[in-house]
Structure formats: structure tokens, C-alpha cells
Amino acid sequence: MSRRIRLWIEFAIERLLFVCAATSILVTAGIIAVLVFETYEFLREVPVREFLFGTVWTPLFADAHFGVAPLVGGTLLVSAIAMAVALPAGLITAIYLSEYAPSGVRRVVKPVLELLAGVPTVVYGYFALLFVTPLLQRVVPGLAGFNALSPGIVMGIMILPLVSSLSEDALHAVPTGLREGAYALGATRMQTALRVVVPAAFSGISAACILAASRAIGETMIVAIAAGQQPRLTLDPRVPVETMTAYIVQVSLGDTPSGTLAYRTIFAVGMLLFVSTFILNLISNWLRERFREEYA
Amino acid sequence: MRTRSGLMRRVGDLAFQALGIIVTLAALLALATLIYDVAHDGLGRISWQFLTSYPSRRPESAGILGPLVGSLFVIGLTAAIAVPAGVAAAIYLEEYARRTFVSRVIEINIANLAGVPSIIYGLLGLGLFVRAMGMGRSVLAGAATLALLVLPMVIISTREALRAVPPSLREGSYALGATRWQTMWHQVLPAALPGILTGLILALSRAMGETAPLITIGALTYVGFVPDGIWSPFTVLPIQIFNWVSRPQAAFAVNAAAGILVLLVLLLALNAVAIILRDRYQKRLA
Numbered sequence: 291m292s293r294r295i296r297l298w299i300e301f302a303i304e305r306l307l308f309v310c311a312a313t314s315i316l317v318t319a320g321i322i323a324v325l326v327f328e329t330y331e332f333l334r335e336v337p338v339r340e341f342l343f344g345t346v347w348t349p350l351f352a353d354a355h356f357g358v359a360p361l362v363g364g365t366l367l368v369s370a371i372a373m374a375v376a377l378p379a380g381l382i383t384a385i386y387l388s389e390y391a392p393s394g395v396r397r398v399v400k401p402v403l404e405l406l407a408g409v410p411t412v413v414y415g416y417f418a419l420l421f422v423t424p425l426l427q428r429v430v431p432g433l434a435g436f437n438a439l440s441p442g443i444v445m446g447i448m449i450l451p452l453v454s455s456l457s458e459d460a461l462h463a464v465p466t467g468l469r470e471g472a473y474a475l476g477a478t479r480m481q482t483a484l485r486v487v488v489p490a491a492f493s494g495i496s497a498a499c500i501l502a503a504s505r506a507i508g509e510t511m512i513v514a515i516a517a518g519q520q521p522r523l524t525l526d527p528r529v530p531v532e533t534m535t536a537y538i539v540q541v542s543l544g545d546t547p548s549g550t551l552a553y554r555t556i557f558a559v560g561m562l563l564f565v566s567t568f569i570l571n572l573i574s575n576w577l578r579e580r581f582r583e584e585y586a
Numbered sequence: 587m588r589t590r591s592g593l594m595r596r597v598g599d600l601a602f603q604a605l606g607i608i609v610t611l612a613a614l615l616a617l618a619t620l621i622y623d624v625a626h627d628g629l630g631r632i633s634w635q636f637l638t639s640y641p642s643r644r645p646e647s648a649g650i651l652g653p654l655v656g657s658l659f660v661i662g663l664t665a666a667i668a669v670p671a672g673v674a675a676a677i678y679l680e681e682y683a684r685r686t687f688v689s690r691v692i693e694i695n696i697a698n699l700a701g702v703p704s705i706i707y708g709l710l711g712l713g714l715f716v717r718a719m720g721m722g723r724s725v726l727a728g729a730a731t732l733a734l735l736v737l738p739m740v741i742i743s744t745r746e747a748l749r750a751v752p753p754s755l756r757e758g759s760y761a762l763g764a765t766r767w768q769t770m771w772h773q774v775l776p777a778a779l780p781g782i783l784t785g786l787i788l789a790l791s792r793a794m795g796e797t798a799p800l801i802t803i804g805a806l807t808y809v810g811f812v813p814d815g816i817w818s819p820f821t822v823l824p825i826q827i828f829n830w831v832s833r834p835q836a837a838f839a840v841n842a843a844a845g846i847l848v849l850l851v852l853l854l855a856l857n858a859v860a861i862i863l864r865d866r867y868q869k870r871l872a
Contacts, residue, residue, distance in 0.1 A: 296765060299767070300765050300766060300767050303767045304678075304682055304766075304767075306674065307674050307675070307677055307678035307682055308678050308682070308683075310670075310671050310672075310674035310675040310678060311674075311675040311678040311679055311683070311689075311692050311741075312692065313671060313675065313737075314675060314692060314695055314696050314699060314737065314738065314741070315691070315692060315695055317699060317710075317734050317737065318695055318698070318699060320710055320714050321702065321706060321707075321709075321710045324709060324710050324712075324713030324714060325706075325709065325713075327713070328713065378609075379609050379612070379613060382605060382606055382609045382610075383606065383609055383610045383613060385606060386603070386605075386606025386607065386609070386610055387606075387610070390603050390606055391606075399610060399614070402614060402617070403610075403613060403614070403617075405617060406613065406616070406617050408788075408791065408792075408795075408853065408857070409617075409620070409795075409850075410794075410795025410796070410797070410824055410849060410853070411795070411797065411798075412795070412797045412824040412827050412828050412831070412846075413620070413624065413795075413827075413846050413849070413850070414620075415828070415831060416624070416827070416831050416839075416842055416843065416846060417620050417623060417624070419831060420623075420627070420831070420839055421619070421620075421623045447613070447616045450613055451613075454613075478595050478596065478598070478599040479599050479602075479603075480598055480599040480602040480603075481595070481599075483602075501701065504701055505701075505703075507703070508702075508703025508704070508705065508706070509703070510703070510704065510705045510797070510798035511797050511798055511824075511828065514798070514828075515828065515831050515832065535703065535705050535798065538705055538708075538709070538798075538802060539705070539798060539801055539802070542708070542712075542801050542802045542803075542804060543801060548717070556709065556802075557709060557713070560705070560706055560709045563703060563705070563706065564702065564703075564706050567701065567702065567703055567706075568698065568701075568702070570701075571697075571698050571701035571702075572698065574701075575694070575697055575698070
């Protein structure tokens with residue numbers, strides 16, 4: 291091969307690789323374009339004020355109301371329960387694995403915990419509906435067959451490895467010198483962990499927690515299976531609720547004709563979901579960058 | 587020291603350690619319970635008939651042939667789309683890109699895409715592939731949607747595998763007069779291959795368990811046939827499981843559990859391959 295042809299091929303390959311990398315920008319652009327287009331069409335018929343601040347969500351009924359608050363409320367309720375399980379358990383697990391556990395235990399437990407994150411969400415849905423709910427019904431009076439509590443707890447188990455794994459990475463990245471300093475001052479392991487290492491890893495740990503919140507908000511199958519499909523603005527975890535994601539599934543499964551206003555609602559709800567998770571992800575990334583710079 | 591006795595502090599320390607062990611064990615117990623529950627419910631239902639029958643209104647004669655073949659077909663096609671594109675993008679970002687504004691934007695964008703909920707990809711697939719590009723509710727539309735979903739994961743894991751290849755390998759190749767691409771193709775990629783494969787398998791096993799995006803693009807929930815081409819309608823195993831879980835009759839729940847077992851065995855097989863590859867890789871580097 292002559293040198294010129296070879297150089298030309300090298301150039302062509304580099305261009306081709308660049309195009310593949312740039313495709314990822316197109317994916318984001320595609321998501322935004324699809325959501326913005328359909329949401330715009332939706333908001334031409336429904337005032338944005340009714341959508342964001344209305345408290346009744348009945349888009350599929352003859353008497354249609356488009357107040358998204360019940361879906362947002364359902365999402366926040368289930369996510370809050372999930373975080374109440376995943377944050378303490380995940381953090382304690384992370385501190386144990388990073389500061390206490392012998393390295394052998396850590397090497398075995400960490401990947402096994404990550405298996406929890408690899409289980410398909412539809413399996414967790416099954417587990418929530420047919421195992422956890424009946425179990426909880428024995429101890430929680432008035433717990434309905436579909437409720438926010440059971441999928442919330444199961445979702446917490448699902449995102450626990452996310453919290454523990456990322457927090458553990460953050461704790462692990464804290465320089466040993468800080469720990470040795472604390473020990474030298476006579477601190478116990480617990481005092482060192484809670485008062486020195488955890489504060490030092492704080493931005494990394496918060497990044498993990500915010501990412502977990504974003505994951506909880508976007509989680510679909512567990513709630514679609516076990517939380518019911520009744521949009522309801524409530525703080526009672528014992529009754530059926532509907533989340534934003536479960537609503538999108540409900541409409542996708544039904545026979546709502548495309549192009550109708552009821553159909554466009556899933557894109558409007560999707561837009562809200564996308565924007566909220568996107569903001570959380572940006573904050574999480576920013577915190578992680580900051581953490582990395584602190585101990586670079 | 588008058589604040590607290592050494593004994594108290596040591597007790598507190600031990601209590602905290604015990605708490606850590608208990609919580610960690612509880613998490614592991616949850617995993618064990620989940621697997622036990624599913625196996626307990628579904629193991630008796632697994633049979634040759636279950637694997638080779640189409641869905642049915644009668645739970646005892648229903649099977650998973652359509653969804654099983656559908657899952658394998660969709661994942662195969664997903665891999666065919668996402669793997670070349672993702673690996674190429676990773677090679678560009680890790681080996682070619684200078685620290686420019688554009689490459690920085692692409693990196694941030696990929697990190698953000700990895701955190702977008704999967705159901706949003708379903709809405710993208712619905713708007714873009716099913717409607718705008720007129721693919722309909724086909725295997726191709728499903729695979730394209732899942733390909734976009736796993737693309738960020740493929741790129742991130744491939745970059746990590748490439749980063750693990752020692753720079754000396756590249757320098758040696760350049761010193762012998764190889765071009766950039768020759769160095770990539772003949773030296774760096776073979777060295778990074780096990781790591782790349784591990785990442786690919788993990789990404790694809792994630793895709794295999796995905797339900798929400800495929801429901802959103804309108805994959806069928808009742809399929810009495812095996813998809814016969816990329817334009818064929820289809821369903822996948824997780825959707826069939828979801829369909830069975832959603833029915834009130836207990837016998838369908840048993841089918842769902844059996845379907846979950848088949849899905850978990852498939853995922854386990856994929857992950858076992860990934861672990862074996864990782865092991866071989868680590869031994870070679872050592």
C-alpha cells in the first residue's frame with residue numbers, strides 16, 4: 291500500500307469513529323426533540339398551569355382532567371419509601387465494607403450485592419406483589435393488595451447496591467493518612483469512620499444518593515406491577531397509587547389511539563420525568579467531579 | 587480523659603460493627619429470599635412443554651416459545667447495532683479525541699444518557715423508530731430502542747477496558763512504524779478484548795431484562811408465533827412475565843415464576859461467561 295492511500299484510510303477511520311461518538315449527541319437530541327414536540331402539541335390543548343398544578347388526573351375518562359400532581363405525588367411517595375430503605379442500609383453497608391470488613395469479605399460481598407442490581411425489575415415486581423405485599427398484610431392493618439409501601443421497600447432493596455457500591459468507592463478513595471491521623475489521636479474505628487472518613491467523602495456519598503433518587507423516580511416495572519393504577523394524591527402508603535412511569539405503561543398497554551390528546555399525555559409526563567431525572571443526574575455528576583478533584 | 591471511658595467507646599465500636607454485619611447480611615438475605623421465592627413458586631412448572639408452547643388462555647398449557655425466541659432475536663439484533671457503534675465511539679473518545687470542547691461535551695452527554703430512565707428510551711423509540719421512521723412495532727424497532735439504551739453502557743465499559751491496556755504496548759507499536767489504526771487493530775484491541783467483552787455482556791444482559799421500553803414502543807403482550815424476520819411483531823420474556831403477573835389467577839402467577847426462572851438462568855449464563863472472561867483477563871495481566 292502506498293503511503294498516501296494509507297494516510298487516507300487512517301483519516302477515513304478517524305472520521306468514522308468520530309461519527310459513532312457523535313451519535314450519542316443525536317440520541318440526546320432525539321429524546322429532547324420527541325418529548326418537546328409531543329409536549330408542545332399537548333400543551334396547546336391543555337394549559338400548562340392545569341397540567342402542573344391541577345390535582346385531578348383522569349385523562350382517559352370522558353370528563354378529562356390533566357393535573358399531574360397525583361402522579362408526581364405517587365412517584366415521590368414510592369421513591370421516598372425506597373430511599374428510606376436504601377440510604378441507611380446502603381450507607382451502613384458501605385461503611386462496614388470500607389472501614390471494618392476484612393478485604394476477603396469485601397471481595398466476596400461486593401459483587402454478590404451487585405447481583406441485586408442485575409436482577410430484572412420485572413422480577414422485583416413479582417417479588418413485591420406476590421411475596422412482600424402478602425407478608426406485610428399480616429403486620430400492617432388495612433394494607434391493600436396494591437399499595438405504595440411494598441414496591442417502595444422492594445425498590446429500596448434494588449437501589450441499595452447502587453448506594454453502597456458508589457459510597458464505598460468514595461469512602462475507599464479517602465486518603466489513609468486521614469484515618470491514621472484520627473487513630474493517632476485515640477479515636478476508635480467508629481469515631482474515625484463517622485467523624486473523619488464519612489465527612490471527607492461527603493460529596494461522593496451525596497452523589498451516590500442523588501443518583502439513587504434519580505433511579506427510584508425513573509423505575510417502572512416494580513410500581514407498574516405492585517403499586518396499582520389509581521392516580522391519587524395521598525401520603526398513605528397503604529392504598530394504591532400510580533407513578534408517572536406506571537401511567538406511561540398503562541397507556542402503552544391500552545388501546546388509546548395515537549395522535550389523541552390522551553395519547554400525548556405520556557410524552558408530557560415523560561418530559562417531566564426526563565427533566566427531573568436529568569437535573570438530579572447533573573447534580574450527581576457535578577458532586578462526583580468535585581469529589582474527584584478533592585482527592586486527585 | 588473524663589468524657590467517656592475506653593470500655594464504652596469500645597462497646598460502641600463493636601455495636602456499630604455488628605450493625606454493619608447485620609445490615610449487610612439482611613441485604614444478602616433479601617437476595618436469597620427472592621431467589622427462593624421464585625424457585626419455590628415456579629420450579630414445578632418448568633418442563634419441555636413449557637419451553638416449547640405458545641401462550642394460552644389456559645395457564646397449564648401455556649408456554650414461552652414466542653417470548654423466548656423473541657428475546658434472543660431482539661438481543662442478537664441489539665448487539666449487532668450497539669456493539670460496533672459503541673466500541674467505535676469508545677475507541678474515538680479514549681484513543682483519538684484531543685481534549686477539545688466537542689469531546690468534553692460528548693463525554694458529559696454519555697454520562698447523562700446512562701442515567702436516563704429506560705422508559706424514556708421507550709418514548710424515544712416510539713416517536714422515532716415506530717412512527718417517524720415507520721418501522722412499526724417490529725423486532726427492528728425494539729432492537730434499535732434497546733441499542734440506544736445500552737449504548738452509553740457499552741461506551742463507558744469499553745473505554746475502561748481500553749484504558750487498562752498499558753501505554754507501552756502502543757509506544758512499541760508506534761516505534762515499529764505502525765499507524766494509529768494498525769496499532770489499535772493489531773495491538774490494543776486484542777489486548778483489551780476480554781475486558782470489552784465483559785462490559786458488552788453485562789450491557790446486553792441488562793437489555794435482556796428490560797421490560798418498560800419495549801412495552802412503551804408497543805411490543806405485543808400475546809404472541810402465538812415465532813418472529814420470522816426483523817419486520818415481524820414480537821414479544822420478549824420480561825413482557826410475557828409482566829403479562830402473567832398482571833392476571834388475577836394464581837395459576838398464571840406460577841407461569842410467571844417459571845418464566846422468571848428461565849430468564850434468570852439465561853442472565854446467569856451470560857454473566858458466568860463475563861466472569862470467566864474477566865478471570866482470564868486478570869490472570870494475563872498479572
